[in-house]
Amino acid sequence: MVRLLPLIVAVPLLGAALLVALGRHVRRAVAETAGCACAAGSAALAVGALVLTHGTAVTWAGDWRPHHGAGVGIVLVGDRVGLGLAALTSLLVVAVLAYSWRYFEEPPRGHAGAFPALVLLFQAGMCGFALTGDLFDAFVFFELMGAVGYALTGYRVEEPRPVQGALTFGFLNSLGGYASLLGIGLLYARTGELGMAQTGRRLDAAGGPDALVTGAFVLLVTGLLVKAAAVPFHFWLPDAHTVAPTPVSMLLSGVMVELGVYGVARVHTTVFAGPGGIPAAHFRRTLLVLGVASALTGAVMCWQQRHLKRLLAFSTVAHTGLFLTGLALMSDGATAGVCLYVLGHAGTKAALFAVTGILLDRYGSVDEHQLHGRGRGAWRLGLLFALGGLALAGLPPFGTALGKALVEEQADWLPLLFVPVSAVTGGAVLRVAAGVFLGAGPVPEERPGRQETAGDEEKPETGGLLRWLPAPMITVAVLLLAGALAVGTIPGLAEGTATAAAAFGDHAGYLAAVLDAHHSTPAAEGEWWTGPGVALGLLSAALAVALAVPAVRRLLPSGGWTGPLRRLHSGHVGDYVAWTVAGIGLLSALTWW
Amino acid sequence: MTGPLAALPYATAAWLFLAGVYGMATSRNLVHAVGCLSVTQSSTYVLLLAVGYRRGATAPVFSDVPTSVPVVDPVVQALALTDIVVGATVTALLLALVVQVDKGHGTVDPDELSELKG
Amino acid sequence: MTGRVRRWALAAGLAGTAALMVAAGTGLPRFGGDQHPYGARAVAASLRQQTANTISSVNFDQRALDTLGEESILFGSVLGTVVLLRQTRDEHRVRPRPERVPAALRRYGAGLLPVTLLIGLYIVAHGQLSPGGGFQGGVVIATALHLLYVGADYRALERIRPLGLFELVDGSGEAAYVLLGGAGLLAGSAYLANVLPHGTFNTMASGGTVPLLNAAVGLEVASAVVVLLAHFLDQAIEITDNRKAHR
Numbered sequence: 016m017v018r019l020l021p022l023i024v025a026v027p028l029l030g031a032a033l034l035v036a037l038g039r040h041v042r043r044a045v046a047e048t049a050g051c052a053c054a055a056g057s058a059a060l061a062v063g064a065l066v067l068t069h070g071t072a073v074t075w076a077g078d079w080r081p082h083h084g085a086g087v088g089i090v091l092v093g094d095r096v097g098l099g100l101a102a103l104t105s106l107l108v109v110a111v112l113a114y115s116w117r118y119f120e121e122p123p124r125g126h127a128g129a130f131p132a133l134v135l136l137f138q139a140g141m142c143g144f145a146l147t148g149d150l151f152d153a154f155v156f157f158e159l160m161g162a163v164g165y166a167l168t169g170y171r172v173e174e175p176r177p178v179q180g181a182l183t184f185g186f187l188n189s190l191g192g193y194a195s196l197l198g199i200g201l202l203y204a205r206t207g208e209l210g211m212a213q214t215g216r217r218l219d220a221a222g223g224p225d226a227l228v229t230g231a232f233v234l235l236v237t238g239l240l241v242k243a244a245a246v247p248f249h250f251w252l253p254d255a256h257t258v259a260p261t262p263v264s265m266l267l268s269g270v271m272v273e274l275g276v277y278g279v280a281r282v283h284t285t286v287f288a289g290p291g292g293i294p295a296a297h298f299r300r301t302l303l304v305l306g307v308a309s310a311l312t313g314a315v316m317c318w319q320q321r322h323l324k325r326l327l328a329f330s331t332v333a334h335t336g337l338f339l340t341g342l343a344l345m346s347d348g349a350t351a352g353v354c355l356y357v358l359g360h361a362g363t364k365a366a367l368f369a370v371t372g373i374l375l376d377r378y379g380s381v382d383e384h385q386l387h388g389r390g391r392g393a394w395r396l397g398l399l400f401a402l403g404g405l406a407l408a409g410l411p412p413f414g415t416a417l418g419k420a421l422v423e424e425q426a427d428w429l430p431l432l433f434v435p436v437s438a439v440t441g442g443a444v445l446r447v448a449a450g451v452f453l454g455a456g457p458v459p460e461e462r463p464g465r466q467e468t469a470g471d472e473e474k475p476e477t478g479g480l481l482r483w484l485p486a487p488m489i490t491v492a493v494l495l496l497a498g499a500l501a502v503g504t505i506p507g508l509a510e511g512t513a514t515a516a517a518a519f520g521d522h523a524g525y526l527a528a529v530l531d532a533h534h535s536t537p538a539a540e541g542e543w544w545t546g547p548g549v550a551l552g553l554l555s556a557a558l559a560v561a562l563a564v565p566a567v568r569r570l571l572p573s574g575g576w577t578g579p580l581r582r583l584h585s586g587h588v589g590d591y592v593a594w595t596v597a598g599i600g601l602l603s604a605l606t607w608w
Numbered sequence: 609m610t611g612p613l614a615a616l617p618y619a620t621a622a623w624l625f626l627a628g629v630y631g632m633a634t635s636r637n638l639v640h641a642v643g644c645l646s647v648t649q650s651s652t653y654v655l656l657l658a659v660g661y662r663r664g665a666t667a668p669v670f671s672d673v674p675t676s677v678p679v680v681d682p683v684v685q686a687l688a689l690t691d692i693v694v695g696a697t698v699t700a701l702l703l704a705l706v707v708q709v710d711k712g713h714g715t716v717d718p719d720e721l722s723e724l725k726g
Numbered sequence: 727m728t729g730r731v732r733r734w735a736l737a738a739g740l741a742g743t744a745a746l747m748v749a750a751g752t753g754l755p756r757f758g759g760d761q762h763p764y765g766a767r768a769v770a771a772s773l774r775q776q777t778a779n780t781i782s783s784v785n786f787d788q789r790a791l792d793t794l795g796e797e798s799i800l801f802g803s804v805l806g807t808v809v810l811l812r813q814t815r816d817e818h819r820v821r822p823r824p825e826r827v828p829a830a831l832r833r834y835g836a837g838l839l840p841v842t843l844l845i846g847l848y849i850v851a852h853g854q855l856s857p858g859g860g861f862q863g864g865v866v867i868a869t870a871l872h873l874l875y876v877g878a879d880y881r882a883l884e885r886i887r888p889l890g891l892f893e894l895v896d897g898s899g900e901a902a903y904v905l906l907g908g909a910g911l912l913a914g915s916a917y918l919a920n921v922l923p924h925g926t927f928n929t930m931a932s933g934g935t936v937p938l939l940n941a942a943v944g945l946e947v948a949s950a951v952v953v954l955l956a957h958f959l960d961q962a963i964e965i966t967d968n969r970k971a972h973r
Contacts, residue, residue, distance in 0.1 A: 021791070021907070028798055029904045035805060036897025039890050076791040078916035079771075087771050087788040095619055100959035129809050136802040143795060151687055155795035158694045162701055162799050166806025169705050173814045175712030176723050182705045183724075186632065186645060193649050196691065197625065200655040203684070204754050207763035230750025249745065254724045319726070467726035583731075586724035588641065592633040593736035600742020610956060614757045622747040626740055633736045660765060663758035668780040671855045671928055675773055679780070681765030682772070686784035690796045693861055697803035700954055704810040707961055 017072040020091045023064070023101055024143040027108075027135040028059045034128030034135070043127045050131025051112045052466070054138055058105035061142070065098045070536050071518060071528040072098070073148075084530045090210055092148035092529060095515030100277055103361055104270045111273075114369055114491040115262040130170070137163045137266060142459075144274055146501070148529055150199045150235075151209045153278065154192065157238065160271060168259040168267075174474060178218040179586070180258035186239055186588050187251040187595055194599065195238030201231035201287070211285035212529035215522065218291030222397040232293050233602045238277050240431065240598070244277030245339055246308040247598040249332050250584060250591040256328030257468060260476055261372030263322060265365040268331040273357045276338045280350075280519070288522040289516040293606060295345060300582060301605040302343035309336025310432060312580065314439040319577055321459070322449060322470035323371045329365065330407060330440035334360055337433055341422040345541060351516035351590045352421030354472070355502055355509060359406070359414025362499030365404040367444065369492035370396055373484060374451070376477045382470035383447050383463070388454030397452025399492055404448055406499055408441020408559035411544065411552040414502025417509065419555075420548030430551050438555040442562035449567045456567035466581045510541030617658035624651035638706045638716040641701060649695045653688050660684030759783035759814055776924040777933040783854045783922050786939040790918040797943055801900045804950040810832040811957040819964045835877015842870035850944035854933035864947025871952060889956055894947040897948025906938055 034046055041049075064072060070094035075081075079088025093101075112131060140160030147153050165188070169181030203209060205227055206217035218228060237248070244252035252272065256264050279302070287293040289313025313333025320326035334356075341353040373396060375381045378389050390397055406413040411420075419437060423429045449455040475481070502508060517539035518524060527533040565571050583590075628648030635641035660681030666673060668682035710716050713723075755761065772783035785793050813819065827835075846866030853859030875883040910919030925932035 017912060018916055025794075025904050025917065028794070029901055031798075032801070032897045032900035032904060033807075034897070035801070036894050036901060038893065038897075075916060076789075076918050077910065078788060078919040085763070085767060087767050087784075089789055089791045091791075125813075126808060129805060132805060133802065133809065136798060136805070139798065140795075140802075144705045151690075152789075152792050152795065155694070155792050155799070158698070159795055159799050159802060162694075162698055163802040163806060165698075165705065166802070169708065169810055172712075172810055172812070173816070175709075177805075178705050178708040178712055178810075179721050180724060182638065182702060182709060185698070185702045185705065186641065189645055189702075190629070190632070190648060193625070193652050196652040197655055200652065200659055200684075201750055201754070203656075203764075204659040207761065207765070209683070209764065225753050226749035227751075227753025230746050230753075233746055247769055255723055356749075382959055399617070430837060438625055465726070468724055517689060525619045581726040584726055586722060587732075588638075588718050589635060590732045592629060593732045593739060596629050596633070596739030596743055597735040599746070600739045600741070603742050603746040614743075615751065617757055618751050618754055622744065622751065625747070626744055629743075630736070630740060633732065658757060659754075660762065660931050661758050662760060662762060667857065668765075669778060669855075669857055670773070670780070671778040679769060681762040681768075682780040682784050683762075683764050683768050683789075685781045686789065689781070689785060689861065690792055693796050694799055697800045700958075701803045701810070704807045704958070707958075708810060 016067050017074050017093070019060060020064060020072060020074050020093050020146060021076060023057050023060045023105070023146065024139050026060065027053050027139040029053070030340065031132040031135040033401030034132040038126050038128045041127055046128035047112065047116060047131055050128065050135060051109060053135055054105060054108045054112055057138065057142065058102065058109055061098060061102035061105050063477065065094055065095070068093065070534045073523070073529055073532070080096065081530060084213070084216065089152045090148040090212070090529055091146045093146055094518055095511065096277070096519045097145045099354070099515060100270070101142040102272065103358060104138060104141045104145065107266060107269050107361060107365060108134060110365065110491050110495060111262040113487050114265070116487045121145050133163055133167050137167060141270060141274055145277065148212060149210050150202065150214065152194055154199060156306040157195070157242065158192055161192060165266065167263040168255045170260050170263065176256040180254040183588050183591060184251045184255040187248070187460055187591055190592060190595055191238035191241030191248065191344055192513050194234045198231045198233070201227055201234065205231070210529070211282065212526045215286045215289055215292070216526050216530065218286065219289040221291050224291065224292060224294070228292065229606055232287050233599065233606055235282060237602065239275050239278035239282065240305065241275070241595065242272065243279060243339070244272050244332055244335055245305045246312045246332070246336070247594045247601070249309060250594060252332060253328040253584065254586060257322055257325045261368055265368045268327065268368065269361040269365040271278070272331055272335055273338065274360065275337060276342065276372045280342050284520055284522055285525050297606050299343050300343060301602060302339050304605055306336045306339030306343055307432060309333065309339060310436045311336070314436045315577055316584070317440050318443050319467070319574055319581060320443070321383040322366070322468045323374070323383060324470070325369065325468055326443055326447065327367055330443065331364060333436050333440050337436060340432065344425050345516045345520070347513070347520055348542060349422050349425045350520055351513045351542065352418045354418070354512045354516055355414055355421065356418025359418055359499045359502045362416055362502065363403055363406040363413065366399065366492045366495035366499070367407070369488060369495060370400045370403065371489050372476065375473055376475045376481045379475050379480055380471050381473050383450060384459045385471045386451045388451070388456045389452055390452040393452065393484070395489070397448055399449040399496060400452065400504050401445060402496060404441045404444030404559065405556050406496070407437065407444055408556045409437045409552045409555035411549050412500065412503040414499050416552035417503040417544065420544065420552055421542050423551055424545070434551060434555040434558065438558035438562060441556065441559035442566070445559055445563035446566045449563060456551060457569055459569070460560070462573070466578065506541070506543060509543055514537040621651045621655035621658065624648065624654060631695060636717050636719065638709060638718060639703070641718070642702045642706060646695060646699055646703070649691070652691055655683040656688045656691070760857055775920060775933060776927045777936055778855050778928045779853065779857065782859050782936055782940065783933070785859070786936045787920050788932070790907070790939065793939070793943070794907065794918070797900060797903055797946055801946065804896065804954045807954055807957055811961055813965055817965050820966055822880040822963050824881060827878060832877050835873045839870055839873045839877070842873060843867060846870055846948070850940060851930070851937070853940035854936045855928060858947055860943025861947050863922065864944045865951055867944070867948040868951035868955070872955060880959065887952060887956060889953060892952050895949040896953055899942050899949065902942035902945070903939060906935060906942060
């Protein structure tokens with residue numbers, strides 16, 4: 016079974032290759048079925064590996080196994096967290112391909128399989144990134160998901176906005192990727208290794224960290240933080256989400272951004288967590304500052320949006336901030352909480368995007384103001400959307416709430432950040448649900464001259480406006496939300512996550528498993544719902560409702576004080592590049608002192 | 609090379625990265641900005657090849673030299689090859705997007721693209 | 727955002743990044759030093775595998791998984807470009823006009839095309855022996871075909887460039903690499919294992935799977951570059967945009 020790990024990456028690649036080779040000769044339905052089958056095959060492999068293997072599954076591509084810790088090959092490491100992310104990615108890709116069944120008006124002429132092929136390549140990039148144990152190989156898969164991601168984001172070239180959003184995405188992610196590669200080059204100069212475990216072992220042998228190790232760390236995590244959309248590297252994300260086709264937004268927000276967070280944690284624990292790496296206090300401080308800043312910025316900006324996809328995009332920035340904050344605590348309990356939070360968030364956020372996509376295809380708009388009251392008949396959609404909002408706010412027993420509760424238990428001050436941030440993002444969704452599906456409150460007034468992106472110019476992604484709700488789209492949304500619910504209600508999952516997190520954070524254990532084939536399974540007690548955890552979840556859900564009600568009635572101030580923050584999100588690629596390089600400076604300062 | 613000149617290849621890599629970033633941030637033309645991104649990327653080629661250089665060594669190809677001669681590090685050369693392919697294809701993709709930006713907005717000046725904000 | 731804020735953010739960021747790089751640079755090993763542990767192991771492994779071009783051994787044997795990702799980036803980018811530069815509803819095609827080309831240029835193109843094609847094939851085929859391989863040779867092959875555009879005109883290029891066929895080859899090259907990797911599994915070893923006999927050092931039949939993977943990449947790169955350039959050239963020559971005309 017372990018030898019088959021590379022197939023999780025290879026199967027989607029083969030599917031994409033065949034779809035392109037035969038694209039001119041197959042009908043659309045055949046191409047889409049084949050795409051779904053390949054994605055599902057890869058999902059089955061990832062889930063199978065998760066169930067059938069124990070501990071850390073290690074396999075060397077080309078059978079280039081190291082001798083006495085020294086080798087020339089690339090290692091794939093299917094530890095619980097890596098395999099779990101590969102499984103999550105693959106399952107979400109299956110959901111997305113099912114959702115986009117007959118989705119776009121017509122595929123590019125002669126390229127019936129172009130969209131599923133791109134999604135399969137995206138899947139391969141993400142799975143490869145989750146499984147690789149080699150720094151340069153991680154860069155290659157990082158670039159694969161990047162390149163395919165830009166193309167998918169700009170898919171609707173007929174409209175002016177998507178290409179602009181995709182271009183911003185491309186510039187910032189490429190810049191981040193090259194910074195990472197410089198970091199990899201610095202590490203190679205010092206250690207003469209590319210494998211994460213090998214590099215970590217050499218750094219530990221070399222003694223304490225110096226300026227080169229710090230510089231390599233900062234440059235390396237820059238690219239990963241750009242992918243993770245941490246403030247101030249986040250500017251590309253709202254623009255890309257605003258314009259990307261809905262199924263693509265589901266993947267970007269559901270897993271790709273989280274893979275950036277995973278990359279930061281993975282590279283840190285394997286390479287920099289030992290005595291030769293970055294001092295723990297410095298790492299904690301760096302991640303805390305960025306995490307809290309992202310959570311607050313995301314929440315404030317999310318509340319200000321009227322473009323539904325942009326609103327959801329900023330809520331992803333906020334939740335990514337919470338993930339980073341959780342990982343900054345560097346405890347197994349917090350990591351386990353973040354893992355569950357990521358699983359629950361993926362289901363919830365993808366479901367919310369799915370419903371938004373249906374709104375767009377049915378009413379030709381994703382603008383909160385324009386849609387006011389138009390969804391009155393669609394109670395099922397409204398229910399789904401409101402449930403998604405409550406899940407985002409952290410209503411038990413959704414997986415988001417369980418993950419949030421497990422992290423909050425780690426320190427007394429954490430609820431002060433987690434409760435308001437999740438309440439604001441959930442409350443913004445509830446505000447939209449009440450306005451659009453219940454027609455509650457007065458029709459929002461236009462605010463001319465305000466710096467904002469409206470959602471009334473978006474075009475439906477299906478041939479014309481839909482008159483009924485397509486069964487695949489609704490089913491996928493329901494299943495995704497049910498998945499988020501399952502994460503919080505299946506005890507076995509929480510137990511497995513606790514074991515996974517304990518192994519994930521074990522620097523020496525990872526090195527031994529990869530280089531010496533020495534496996535140890537750290538014992539971990541699975542945490543479960545506690546009284547305070549449930550109470551905090553209920554509190555943030557209640558707070559979300561309490562925010563949404565006066566907001567619908569227009570009783571809250573308009574938030575003019577957020578003007579300067581909104582103006583920073585200018586859509587100008589030059590501005591964003593400047594902020595990215597300023598972020599490198601900020602990271603240097605935080606890591607150095 | 610000895611003395612301060614020995615740091616020149618490394619300094620070149622740093623300079624290319626910074627110059628490319630400066631160009632991207634201040635560019636008034638998206639085609640030019642894509643070019644600046646390539647400049648930024650070339651810093652990675654220079655760093656990788658500089659790290660793998662070995663004084664007095666030849667290319668790591670043994671078709672016409674005995675296998676005993678010292679050669680430079682072949683790993684960084686393989687990495688640079690991968691990097692070049694990545695750079696070329698991403699550049700093509702970004703230029704394709706610029707073509708469509710020009711069609712959709714009638715301009716390639718980032719100062720005049722203001723659809724996404726706030 | 728005002729330009730002033732951007733300039734300050736940029737200046738501060740560049741200064742911070744420069745400081746970081748200078749500080750990190752002080753820890754770098756001396757330029758041209760002898761210590762290259764991975765490089766030394768890679769050279770030894772390459773010689774054991776009977777591959778004279780050690781870079782090819784790294785790319786197509788020792789770190790063949792990287793190259794699978796690299797090839798897939800090329801493949802995905804070209805597919806992405808095809809999608810992004812497709813002819814949209816508002817656009818239509820005009821047939822390119824025949825162009826007059828100076829006789830000297832025509833002779834130059836006609837003479838150079840077969841030579842370039844041959845060089846490209848040579849570079850792909852000798853990837854395990856001498857500098858070059860599938861990526862480099864593939865680009866040369868694609869360049870050879872485009873000499874027809876320089877030496878004749880776009881119509882001539884289009885005649886020898888059936889895009890359907892090139893897309894078939896593009897996908898087949900990618901599929902061949904993935905499947906050759908699977909052969910390693912079927913032979914009872916690992917994915918992308920070099921399971922063929924390694925042959926005799928410094929001959930065409932050396933390196934085991936390295937020449938086969940090189941050939942797969944060569945096919946993919948040559949056709950991918952042709953497809954890629956076709957879509958850019960179409961934009962420049964054939965596709966006219968009604969939207970732009972209306973503005």
